[in-house]
Amino acid sequence: MLNIGIVGVGQFGQNHARIMSQSKLINLVGLYDKKPKRAKEIGEKHNIKVFSDYQSLLDKCDAMVIVVNTISHYELAKSALLKKRHVFLEKPITEELAQAKELIEIAALNDLRLQVGHIERFNPVILEISSLIKDPIFIEVHRIAPFSARGTDVPVVHELMIHDLDFILAFIDSKVKHISASGSKVMTKSIDIANARIEFENGAVANVTASRISLKRSRQARIFQKDAYFSLDFQEKSVRIVTKSKKLYKVYPKILAGKFDDINQEDVVDIREVKASSDGKDALTMELEAFFQAIEAGSNPLVDGVAGYNALEVAQKIVEKINT
16 A cells, blocks of 8 residues: 655645545555644644654655645655655646756656646546547636635746646647737736637637636636537536537528528537536545556556646746736
8 A cells, every 4th residue: 555645734735634534545654744733733633643854754655745835846846756756746836847847857767656736637527528529629718716815926827727728738739839918916926817818739729817816716618629519617517518419410501591590509509518427526536546546557647747847838938928
C-alpha cells in the first residue's frame, strides 16, 4: 500500500486531508503545515499524525500531495522529486514556466508520476461528455465567484481561469495562434477580472471569462462542434446535449427552399439533458484516486506535468496581454 504525505492543510488542503484519511487505497502517513496550530487542529480532527518539518514527513513517504501557496510549489515539489517521490501538485503547477519544465524533466528522468490539480477534468459533467467531443469549433466559458481572500496571491487567470484553459487545451488538439485579452485589478493588487479570446491554428476559437468579484458563483461552458452543441453547468453537474435530429433529412429540402412555417424544433434537433453521475464520489476524490492509481499502474496521469505546463503557458500570455 502506498505511503502518502500531505503538505498544506489550509482552506482547500483540509479537504485533501479529509479524503485521504478515509481512503482505503493508501496509507496516509501524516501531514505537515507551516502553521503548527493549524496542523494540530486538522491532525486531531481526522486522526492524522502531524510532522514538525517537511523533510521528516518526506522521508517516510512514497508520494506527496502538495497543497500550498503557488510560491512554494517549485521548492517543495523539486525536493520530493529529487528524493524519488511521486508528486501531486495543486494548480497552477508553478509560478514560472522554467520551474515547471524542470519539475517535468526531473519526474521523467526518475520515472515518477507528476500530477497537477486541475480538478475540473474530474468533474462528472466533463467525464460524461469527454468521449463525445470531437474537434470543437468554438468554446465559451464563464467562471465567476464572490470575493474570497483565498487564492489572491495570484491573478484570477491563475486562480480560476486556468481550470478552463486546461480543459480547453485538452479538447482542442491544435497550437495556439493568437491571444487577445483584457482585465482589471479591482479588489487586490493583481488581476481580479479577465476575459481572453484564444485563436488556434486549426481555426477553433475559445472565449474565456473569469471573475472573483461577482455577487454569485457560476461555472458554465458552451462547446460547439460540427455535429453537436453542449451546454455545461459545472456546479449542477448537468449538461444539455443538442444534436441533429434524425428527422432533419425530411425537412431539409424545405429549409433550403426557405419554407420554415411548418418546421418544428424537434424536426431539426434532438435535445437531451443529462445529470452526470459520479457514483457518490466528488471530483477531488476521483482526482486523488487517479493519482494513486497512476502510481500503482506506472501510467501517465490524466493531468500530468505537461498539461500543467501548457495551461500555465497560456495563462502567462493572457496576463502579459492584460498588463500591456
